[in-house]
Amino acid sequence: MNGTTPIPSAIDVFLEVRRAARGGSERTLVAYRKDLEALATYLAAQGIHAVEQIRLRHLRSFLAQEIRRGLAKSSVARRLSCYRSFYDYLTGVGIAERNLAQLLTMPKLEKRIPDFYYQEEMNALLDHITGDDLWSLRDRALLELIYATGIRVSECVALDVTDVDLQEGGALVFGKGARERYVLMGRRAVHSLKRYLSARAGANLCAEALFVNRRGGRLSDRSVRRILDRRIAEVAGLAHISPHALRHSFATHLLDGGADLRVVQELLGHISLSSTQIYTHTTRERLVRVYQSAHPRAARQSGLPLDTQ
Structure with a gap:
């Protein structure tokens, strides 16, 4: 040097x-x-x-x-x-x-179970957005896409129309560290995106950006938070969570449904499996609650500890 x-x-x-x-x-x-x-x-x-x-x-x-x-x-x-x-x-x-x-040694962090919505709560949130105007269609497509794919909000707002393949039901995402990955989206997300894109056709909006604001420009991370906050407030009983918690919900529900941890890792774009393993704590907690409330001889119902003979 x-x-x-x-x-x-x-x-x-x-x-x-x-x-x-x-x-x-x-x-x-x-x-x-x-x-x-x-x-x-x-x-x-x-x-x-x-x-x-x-x-x-x-x-x-x-x-x-x-x-x-x-x-x-x-x-x-x-x-x-x-x-x-x-x-x-x-x-x-x-x-x-x-x-x-x-x-230098990285400080040991306490593992915190991420916030997420249960499947019934996600259904209530998404199904509540029923308007046929452009902005209602945008909000529904936006939240459906994040939940269906598990992509980060920053990745979602960076998407261009050409990044989404509605025929195949997938999208090319440019993630952290300049890494590309292909994510999948289900039938409902595809349907919502088709309705939204059809409604915005011909409007004076940003031609490239998939999700746009009312001024016609690309939607920002902060705007997504405002949209989610407003939509949550419209549904009685829903606790406020961050847009990133929709990604947590995606991962949790996949694992609840029996998805392999490494598949979820790939879909989330995690380099390390340890980043994905935090969601196993969430699913394990839910399994314990379901077991204790449903099994006739579980500890919660019998009043006895699980190791009682």
Whole structure:
């Protein structure tokens, strides 16, 4: 390595490379910039302004400081993931000799069962959207597609009309890390999309984007949240969940129906099976509840522990 590379310049180039490669959503890139600039500010206070000056002890002391200030384990893990990606870039272009962030230990996170709707609740939500106007048809098609395919909201709003094959019942999705995958959608999602696309034909809307807003442009992640919040509020008794929870519902219901975990992993676009395994906790909890309420000699009905002889 020759010369020095200013840390702010390295951050700017790294983010531009990620953006050009579509290596994450715009929201992810904004979060990366925030995390990297927090590190840069700390390093500058220590008199470190070039990438080549950074040592492992600097990264370790910065994260230790953030933990002392009350930064949550999940936020520490997110920052460490960001710094590992940053160093992947630095080593790839020869600015750094090795990935220092890989030498730091990822904090152990508590496994949290994701929010999801039961099948009856999903049916109530989707079947409630019955209007024939363009925006009702859009909302129904949007939520049907997310639930039918399990795609992320960022992947959904990035879809173009040409990415969807209504004849075959599938869609080509451009996911995290610039990875493409083909997802499947059922009969109801296909039917809803056909009605929506037929209604918008000839309107002065974005020709490329699959889902559009009332101004004719591409729908945003935030708009999807507003649409879901409004539709949930229209159905009595439904708890508010995030759009991402529709993806959780998709995975949970597939496993409830007997789908193989690796099939669900592929459909979700997870690299690691461990990312998908969290849904087995959800299905296991439900199996226990169903068993205890339905079996005549189950613990809940008899009042006895399961290991009582």
